[in-house]
Every structure is written in structure tokens, then in C-alpha cells.
Amino acid sequence: xxxxxxxxxxxxxxxxVILEGTFSLIYMSMFDGNSMIVSHFxxxxxxxxxxxxxxxTTFYAIALSILFSFIVDIVYTDIIGVYVFAYTVVLYGxxxxxxVLQSNFFIAMIMTIFGIVAADILIFxxxxxxxxxxxSWDFYLLNRLIPSLIWNVIIxxxxxxxxxxxxxxxxxxxxxxxx
Numbered sequence: 750x751x752x753x754x755x756x757x758x759x760x761x762x763x764x765x766v767i768l769e770g771t772f773s774l775i776y777m778s779m780f781d782g783n784s785m786i787v788s789h790f791x792x793x794x795x796x797x798x799x800x801x802x803x804x805x806t807t808f809y810a811i812a813l814s815i816l817f818s819f820i821v822d823i824v825y826t827d828i829i830g831v832y833v834f835a836y837t838v839v840l841y842g843x844x845x846x847x848x849v850l851q852s853n854f855f856i857a858m859i860m861t862i863f864g865i866v867a868a869d870i871l872i873f874x875x876x877x878x879x880x881x882x883x884x885s886w887d888f889y890l891l892n893r894l895i896p897s898l899i900w901n902v903i904i905x906x907x908x909x910x911x912x913x914x915x916x917x918x919x920x921x922x923x924x925x926x927x928x
Contacts, residue, residue, distance in 0.1 A: 754923045755809060758798060761912075762817045765791040770825060787897045789865055791817050792836050793905045794912065796864045799844050800852050801916035804924050814840050828881060835871040839864050857913065861905045865898055 769788040798810040818832040826832065843860050850856050873889055876882055884893075 751923055751926060754919045757919070758802070758809060758813060759816075761794060762791050762813050763820075765794055766817055766820055766824075769821070773825075783892050784896055785893045786900045787869065787893065788904070789868065789897075789901050790904055790908070791821070792840075792864065792868060793861055793901060793908050795836070795840055796843055796861050796905075797857065797908060797912055797916055799840055800847055800857050800860060801913055802920045802923075803844065803847075804920070805848070807924075810840050810844070811837060828876070828879060831872055831875045831879075835868045835875065839868045839871065842867070852917075854909070854913075857909060858902075858905070861909075862898070862902060865901045865905075866894070869894055869897055 769790050772788050772790075773786075792814070795810045795814050798813070803810055814836045815833055818836040819829070821832045822829045843864055846860065847856075850860075873884070873893070877884070
């Protein structure tokens with residue numbers, strides 16, 4: 750079991766990337782042309798991996814972020830590297846914060862909200878810099894950031910319920926058992 754845990758994390762990330770694409774098709778048909786919801790399921794899961802699974806000497810969340818956000822860039826976007834950069838930088842920032850914070854539900858939710866907002870704004874800024882789109886800040890805030898944040902916080906609660914305790918258990922199995 751100890752050696753299978755990184756593969757389980759990768760499989761979960763892969764399934765969440767697929768779910769992101771599936772849900773994007775569903776709410777494209779539900780909303781008008783102005784609102785846009787961007788799912789960050791895999792990123793939220795990696796935030797929880799950073800909070801509940803990682804040790805100070807491991808970088809599983811960063812490695813999985815690079816691999817699977819590269820897949821997100823290839824499959825879902827036109828520019829390769831934007832999600833890789835944004836997700837990895839924000840996860841590293843959360844990792845730094847978690848060195849001084851305790852792992853509990855409230856900290857996990859604060860870090861999730863911070864992570865989603867920081868990653869989404871960074872992606873928006875990078876797309877504006879490379880001139881993929883020219884959205885105004887007001888339009889972006891009202892029609893993309895706030896709906897995406899609400900949607901991802903709801904999903905993060907589900908992911909938290911499903912994986913927080915399991916990630917703690919896997920961390921103990923992976924790093925503290927001497928099998």
C-alpha cells in the first residue's frame with residue numbers, strides 16, 4: 750500500500766481533470782454568454798494534498814501539479830504553460846504558509862479560497878499579458894471570478910469530505926510506517 754499511494758493521488762488527479770472538462774460542458778449550456786465558471790477540481794485536491802499529505806521533504810503536490818496542469822493546458826486551453834505556472838506557484842505559496850499554520854478545516858477552507866482566487870487571478874493576468882483576451886477587471890470579477898469561486902468552494906467541501914481524513918491516513922502510512 751505504501752508504494753501505491755502516489756499512484757492513487759495521480760489517478761484521483763486524472764479523474765478530477767476529466768470531471769473539470771465534463772462539468773464545463775454542462776454549465777456552458779446552463780448559463781448565458783456573459784457568465785463563465787472555471788472548475789479547479791484537481792487544483793483544490795492538490796491544495797488538500799499539500800495541507801494533509803505532504804511532509805517538509807516531499808513535493809508530491811508540486812510534481813502532480815506540473816504534470817496534470819500541463820495536461821489541462823494541452824487539452825483545454827490554447828496556451829501551454831499558463832495553468833502549469835499558476836497552479837505550481839500558488840501551491841508553493843500554500844506550502845510555505847502551511848509551515849506555520851495547523852491543518853484543520855478552517856485553515857483548509859481559507860487556503861482553498863486563497864488558492865482559487867490567487868490562481869484564477871494569476872491566470873487572468875497572464876492571459877491579459879499575452880493578449881489572449883482583453884477583459885476588463887470589473888467584467889472578470891463579476892462574471893468569472895465570483896461565480897468560479899462559489900462553484901469551486903462548493904466542490905472543495907465535497908472534496909474535503911471525501912479526502913481530508915484519507916490523505917492524513919495515507920500520509921501516516923507513506924511516511925511513518927516502516928513496512
